[in-house]
Amino acid sequence: MRFYPKKFIREKIEEIRKKVGDKKALVATSGGVDSTTCAVLAQEALGDNLVVIFLENGLMREGESEEINKFFSKRGIELQIWDVKEKFFEALKGKIDPEEKRKAFREVFYKTLGQALRSYSVDFLIQGTIALDIIETQKGIKTQHNVLAQIGINPAHYGLKIIEPLKELYKPQVRRVAKELGLPKSICERKPFPGPGLAIRILGEVTPERVEKIRMATVIVEEMIKSDKIFQVFPVLFSDKATGVIEGKRVLGDVIAIRAIESKDGTAGQPYKIPWPKLEKVRDKILKTVPGVVKVVYDITPKPPSTIEYI
Ligand code: XMP
Numbered sequence: 001m002r003f004y005p006k007k008f009i010r011e012k013i014e015e016i017r018k019k020v021g022d023k024k025a026l027v028a029t030s031g032g033v034d035s036t037t038c039a040v041l042a043q044e045a046l047g048d049n050l051v052v053i054f055l056e057n058g059l060m061r062e063g064e065s066e067e068i069n070k071f072f073s074k075r076g077i078e079l080q081i082w083d084v085k086e087k088f089f090e091a092l093k094g095k096i097d098p099e100e101k102r103k104a105f106r107e108v109f110y111k112t113l114g115q116a117l118r119s120y121s122v123d124f125l126i127q128g129t130i131a132l133d134i135i136e137t138q139k140g141i142k143t144q145h146n147v148l149a150q151i152g153i154n155p156a157h158y159g160l161k162i163i164e165p166l167k168e169l170y171k172p173q174v175r176r177v178a179k180e181l182g183l184p185k186s187i188c189e190r191k192p193f194p195g196p197g198l199a200i201r202i203l204g205e206v207t208p209e210r211v212e213k214i215r216m217a218t219v220i221v222e223e224m225i226k227s228d229k230i231f232q233v234f235p236v237l238f239s240d241k242a243t244g245v246i247e248g249k250r251v252l253g254d255v256i257a258i259r260a261i262e263s264k265d266g267t268a269g270q271p272y273k274i275p276w277p278k279l280e281k282v283r284d285k286i287l288k289t290v291p292g293v294v295k296v297v298y299d300i301t302p303k304p305p306s307t308i309e310y311i
Helices: 005-020 033-049 064-074 085-092 098-119 131-138 171-180 197-201 208-224 276-289
Strands: 025-028 050-056 080-083 124-126 161-163 232-237 242-246 249-262 293-298
Touching: 005 033, 005 124, 005 161, 005 171, 025 033, 025 098, 033 050, 033 064, 033 124, 033 171, 050 064, 050 098, 080 098, 085 098, 098 197, 197 208, 197 232, 208 232, 208 249, 208 276, 242 293, 249 276, 276 293
Parallel strands: 025 050, 025 124, 050 080, 124 161, 249 293
Antiparallel strands: 232 249, 242 249
């Protein structure tokens, strides 16, 4: 079926206005294409009756918070920044199981949003859930951080009424809507980044120190491995330690995997063939920059049977 972004925007603006009426709504943005498109769509629909919040969860990439802030202030939206790093780290403390980590993230995320809705006297939460999020949760592949109804959680439990204007769309369509809304290329073409952020790129416990390691490696990987063919590229920190030799001494250190995936919309994917010399340069930079890493491996698994992310 053909997709007409202009028509979609018109209809969704109308729908948001009808649902929210003269009440207020809130969008929590992560700076990604889905939530940012959602925020701009909601701004078009509601003007000053929209609050945009950014939860500084300690799991974002380097410089991301500043970039997001800049974008929204350019659009005349005063971004509400809530520093809730400690709450997230507290909830993730000691958790190793992937689903438990996702659950912990989700709990803090929605509890905090519930508080935000109350503190800004807002009735509606507008969120950028897309079709893939819903499908993967329904199939039981994993629980996305933002799909509540599908996993049997009543949004009312968190004091929420939820509107999901993008839920029928896949990523390429969201990008077309973003473009039609006049969002800059840097956002329209932004690679997907999951809501739970760097937490899902860490196997084992998520601690501030481990997040810092993966954050450093992410800067390297994103800067050095670029191609239009790549859907997502990122490093992952393993939980088990491996043996290495540093300054002539046998040590147990960290293992980092590099994942680069070609995909249309994330439903399936093939590993991108990073040229070997490039891979070696990335390896060297990671070994030199990220403390304690003794092995860098390259993940060549397609989706399926693997998923794109590691948890
Ligand atoms: P998987 O790992 O299931 O990922 O192959 C498919 C796409 O979904 C993204 N992803 C998430 N996005 N919240 C999100 O907003 C999540 O909990 C989440 N988990 C995975 C992933 O980055 C990929 O683009």
